Amino acid sequence: MTSIGSMRGEAAVSQRTTKSVYEAIVRGIQTGRWLPGGKLPSVREMGELMQVNRLTALKAYRQLAEEGLVEAKYKSGYYVHKHDSKAGVSPQEEQWDYPARSLYVNRSRLSDIHRQQVDFQMSEALIDPNLLPNAYLSNYVKQVFDLYPRVLSTYSTVLGDAELREELAGFFMAQHGISVRPDELLITTGSQQAIDLVSRALAKPGDKALIERPTYSPAIDAFQQQGITLLPVAITPEGYDLDEVERLMKAERPRLFYMNPTFQNPTGYTVPAEQRKRLVELAERYQCLLVEDDVYHDIYFGSPPPPPLFFYDTEGYVLYIRSFSKYVAPGLRISVLAARPALMDAIAPVKALSDNGTPLLNQKIFQHYFFSKRLQEHVAKLRTALELRKAVMENQLSHTGWEWASPDGGLNLWVRLPDDIPVEELLRRALSQSIAFVPGSICDPLGGMNDRIRLSYSYLNETNLAEGIRRLIAIAEEIRAEH
Ligand SMILES: Cc1ncc(COP(=O)(O)O)c(C=O)c1O
Secondary structure, rough: OOOOOHHHHHHHHHOOOOOOHHHHHHEEEEEOOOOOOOOOOOOOHHHHHHHHOHHHHHHHHHHHHHOOOOEOOOEEEEEEOOOOOOOOOOOOHHOOOOOOHHHOOOHHHHHHHHHHOEEEEEOOOOOOHOOOOHHHHHHHHHHHHHOOOHHHHHOOOOOOOHHHHHHHHHHHHHOOOOOOHHHHHHEEHHHHHHHHHHHHOOOOOEEEEEEOOOOOHHHHHHHHOOOEEEEEOOEEEOOHHHHHHHHHHHHHHHEEEEEEOOOOOOOOOOOOOHHHHHHHHHHHHHHEEEEEOOOOOOOOOOOOOOOHHHHHOOOOEEEEEOOOOOOHHHHHOEEEEEEEEOHHHHHHHHHHHHHHOOOOOHHHHHHHHHOOOHHHHHHHHHHHHHHHHHHHHHHHHOOOOOOOOOOOOOEHHHHHOOOOOOHHHHHHHHOOOOOOOOHHHOOOOOOOOOEEEEEEOOOOOOHHHHHHHHHHHHHHHHHHOOO
């Protein structure tokens, strides 16, 4: 006779889908049950483990292999994809393989690529210095010293210069209708520091966090460095699958969701307004903080993007990070983090430990420069210049069969390559010919996406951009011909 318990068990078995097996394997990899480079259970064993038939287990493995998360080895089975964490590490560094260092997998790879002096720089999401009005900025430096002769002999407060925060509060009200008090604003040394502060102040080792897949790769490192388990949420041109987000929030109880919902790095996708409102509701319901990283908000090509999620937040679940570093003056490293008092009380002491406040001189130069009419006019011209560069890149790529969704803002194209062009091989040869781009796997919290690349169109002028892409395509064709 079949007991009720086992009947329930059988019902559960038959309902298990490829998707849930896929997710269970991903979780197993994330939580270290199966380690990078290690062998996974055979298809039969996995079927038994997951209580599904072999075909379902096989389909899950195939999907994981397609995405580059696992590798299929002929006659041997399936293995967890191995991160190439030592790429670019010198022999001395290899001897000193501190555990802390080895966590910076993406950052070390990325800086390794950036470190190379190349003629065709398409790996850094940075704006061409020729597009920034540097001479004009230098007038402001002089003006600031005249206005505040003691600026270099004074510390900033931990939260940042009071006048600047006052003006930024006014800016958020004027631009977005967001009401935020100056004491709810913290000036940070770039958004990178804001992400780091949040990861240290608001989560503890063992906590879970949702993160977009793909994402801004140094954020992966920042959270992993704190021992936080990352649960990926796919981002598409339509935004997120909100049912999936809700399922994860309910089942996994993540502490936070780090997101870059406007002209996302690396994809350029923007999460639509309807989803933003609903995400804030979900955050409240499941008590999951939303860390909204908004670096590219002002770099749009048509109409402005939807308001930030922070706009919809009435209960204090959104932390809003707005960087001006990309288009005002990257060297000043000025960003602002907005958070309601309960969260700010936790973050400000960590900022104090980190640097006691962002340099006052930078804040004052930024304040006078950013709110000038001249800079605001300049941003409008910058948008046009960047849109033109995007068009040049897209035009060059248009006959390749490479795929991307044309972004309405930001600095990057997220491109899918045909299967017969291995990205690592393309990168190796491109670097040797003075061309740089970012391989997609760096942006994937699961280390897959091996068929994607990120190409930045913001750094090179139009002539060099066209030439760089032309040469990159030629290398890809060469690889294809050889295979
Ligand atoms: C999504 C995202 N967040 C943060 C940063 C870091 O910005 P910042 O220069 O303000 O530190 C970048 C820079 O590329 C980025 O793309």
